[in-house]
Amino acid sequence: MAHATLSPAAPQPAHVPDALVYDFDVHADPGLLADPHARILDLLKTAPPVFWTPRNGGGWVALTHAANYEASRDTETYSSEFVPADKMKALLASLPPGAPHIPQPIPITLDPPEHTKYRQPLQKVFSPKTIAALKDSIRELAGELIDAIKADGQCEFMSTVAEPLPVQVFLKMLGLPLERLPEYRQIVKEHMEAIDTDREGSMRRLQRIAAAMRDTVLDRKDNPRDDIISMLWKLEVDGQPSTLADMENYGVLLFIAGLDTVMNGMGLAMRGLALDLPLQAKLRAEPKLVAEAAEEMLRRYTFTVPMRVIKKPAELAGAKMMPGDMLKLFLPAADLDAKEFPQPDSYDLDRENNVHIAFGVGPHRCLGSHLARVELQVLYEEMLARLPEFRLDPAKPTVFHGGHVIGIESLNLVWDV
Template sequence: MTQAATLTPTAPRPAHVPDALVYDFDMFADPALLVDPHQRILDLVRNAPPVFWTPRNGGHWMLLSHAANFNASRDTESFSSEFISPEKMKALRAMMPPGSPHIPQAIPINLDPPEHGKYRGPLQRVFSPKAMALLTDDIRALARDLILKVKDNGRCEFMTEIAELLPVQVFLKMLGLPLERQAEYRALVRDHLADSNLDPRKMIMKLQRVAANMRDTMLERRDNPRDDILSLLWKLEIDGKPTTLEDMENYGVLLFIAGLDTVMNGMGHGARHLARDQALQQELRRDPTRVGDATEELLRRYTFTVPPRFVGKDIVFDGVAMKKGEKVMLYLPAADLDAKEYPDPDRFDLQREGKPHIAFNAGPHRCLGSHLARLELQVLYEEMLALLPAFRLDPQHPPRFHGGHVVGVDTLHLVWDAQV
């Protein structure tokens, strides 16, 4: 999605949705969102109902308040992550002719407890804080290399020259996928995340395409294991059974989609804020030990992921009647700007205390890669502040943004006074 995106048609209001809870907002193509995302989200928090129904993108619920997002994230019975129920998936597979390709699911993110725990558990140690800490030196070396390549130019397009390359290369190396296919992989992820319609058939086709692009490498790692995540996954047992190729494809599509997009957008939001706040840059250069605190406050101020859910049964949630099967968006960027939880939520406060943000969600689906994301963000900010002079936004090239399931940055031009 870009700033030229067109609003989707409006869907009719369901009979059980009162007029007072209807608010017209297109999370993919709202014009103000594409100009300045979090300013528009602040406007939503201040002026829209904390839980509302929008007629855009087929019609769905939006959860804005911190309480609504936190509670819904933990109530997996009422708010399901399964975009195709186990019953429907079983029936679908039964209808397919023999020899049809496997229908991959992004596991465990598209499972509900208790099945979710069986598949998430084996991944926990792969992404543990201890395991991620071992990557610090490699991440720092790559960050330094990318920054030094542009330093003498006095400018860069941050997203393509740094923000995309750093986490994507780190993750491809971790996963064991070939770096030379980076552009191809990124195109697959962009196509997947840009779709505003969670049509199960389209989702299946896209996931099958992702799995097909990884299959040769997966099989090669089974036969010739290396020091990477794909090789490690082949050694796991799931619910006491050896890992199968279907398990690998399920894990693979999740790691592929999550690892190749989200963190780069956090980097873009963080770098943009630093570029607009010279005083903060100076403070962090004087005391680099505060970069960790700054990283957390930047994550809160510019939360960027929007997990989808489906109502699992007829419920009344936060005083709102919802019907089974309706789509719900956990609008985490709004939750972290809720004034009831964070006083003066629009203000970046390096000294902020109180409740932690939920940029990585809450409950059983809390982001598995949060430790890696934190590490990459903090190391990048440390190296930018250590290696670059004071950097600022290029007034000739304003930033461009996109909405959707990841509220992100398309382009971010930075400039600084190059030292000759």
């Protein structure tokens, strides 16, 4: 990934002034792949607050906290319905009898009020109470993974801890077979890498995800267990019982979100800790500070880049946008905006008013934020309790990736045995 090829440049639309054009590829920008958050701090200094880039199909990128906050809350202008609801209904109705269902990651691809109707039933599945009940099993798994590498004095953190921890937790929660973990991760990775370059192929990839889950989904209807898929079968959407189509829509959303995002947050935070030995010492001495430390890590190394499509003429931070334009909500930049967070590049455990938007803001705020917080906090506690001071391996540089979830491909840590 370190030498990814820039995507072809799209033509500049007539309504985009030259002053707002900035060449930036969210998947392959060399600076982003060298050190993502250093590059993002540079973007905030050198690029307009909202700019148009010819890369990734051409579209707008919102950098500032104010612009991201405004666009996230105004769903009528900045829409998540990339295919309008009436068009999607017509498309599904036109499919021949027996054709496979085209799943949509609902409710993330809907706007209110439809979004609210589908999101409401999921709130119970991811409530703080439900997630709190999982904390002990998350801690047990984290302990097992860390103990397995402890004697080696080194590890590649992403493959040994960051990937198996949240992915196994999520597969267990959903009720999917753990032995298929590598296959599931590969499907999600391919989907995330191709979102910008192959939007038409997105439907095929979502069908593939649904197909990978279908046996389990159908089995749980007749043989419910203590897992999310069984819980989803019991939900009612708008007063109607869940259908297989509902289950596949919910399933692809949870699958994509649960199998990719948190592991990247873990990798970025562990790199941050490996670079800040005084912080490690402080948190080891005062473990009760870990919850606050986790929040500042989320701000300092925010990693998700949601997409929106413009539905009516709009102006955002001086940028005039037209219907059909695409917009990336660059949340990692929003949380490094000096207007909102003084000295944004410094990790400050005592930062006041640390109201980061790592989980988004507005109606689409991340549904799994309770789970992510528990997983991140437990991981930090267990890493600090079970390992001595860990550092970056100077012989093996960190490899990053860009995209809609910015993160780390490989992170090599060392410690004294």
